[in-house]
Amino acid sequence: MRDRIICGQIPTGTKLVEREVAELLGVSRAPARDALMQLEKEGLVVSKLDARYVIELTERDIRELHAVRLELERLAVDLATQNTNARYQAAQVETLKLMEASIASGDNIAFARADVEGHTLIWEQAENLHLKNTLHSMIGPIFMFMANSAEYYDWEETYNLHSDLVKCMNSGDRDAARASIERHMKNSCERSVGVFHVRGMQLENGHSNK
DSSP states (O other), rough: OHHHHHHTTSOTTOOOHHHHHHHHHHHHHHHHHHHHHHHHTTTTTEEEOOOEEEEEHHHHHHHHHHHHHHHHHHHHHHHHHTTTHHHHHHHHHHHHHHHHHHHHTOOOHHHHHHHHHHHHHHHHTTOOOOHHHHHHHHHHHHHHHHHHHHGOOOHHHHHHHHHHHHHHHHOHHHHHHHHHHHHHHHHHHEEEEEEHHHHHHHHHHHHOOO
């Protein structure tokens, strides 16, 4: 469920009925209920009077999530750069290859997955369990927003930023890696806010034309 929501296969605002979720996952209603409760803790699902829904972010949500993410990602990158080794370097390069392939094929969902995987690898490389768990618990809504707005994003630009970050981390240059993740996060926030406004204007125009 988490993967389907983050990658945009279950769109924002979707009503999540416990019985239907159980059928989708091929499980009973109890584990489906547990899954929905966990996703609510991670900020991907919100409870309303009638049911649970996939969260819809506001501009304030986007800015606040990025502000927190910047601090956490900066720490993760700093630690990961200190822990760089051949195994981690190879894994990061492989993720870049997945990004390249998904751009070439025009597969936005595959790119979103590779993007998530690339950052997850950084958190693993940081080798701080508490930091990794905190990032996992709050990062989902940002990736979900990006996947649901895939047609508005310049994935080449995202790839270039991620490639620069991997290069800096693999070199062991902590200052360069911190500067790179700061550029990456600033770009992500600015693009996401921009996309939010474009989508809002399109919705308004759509309603006004009806």
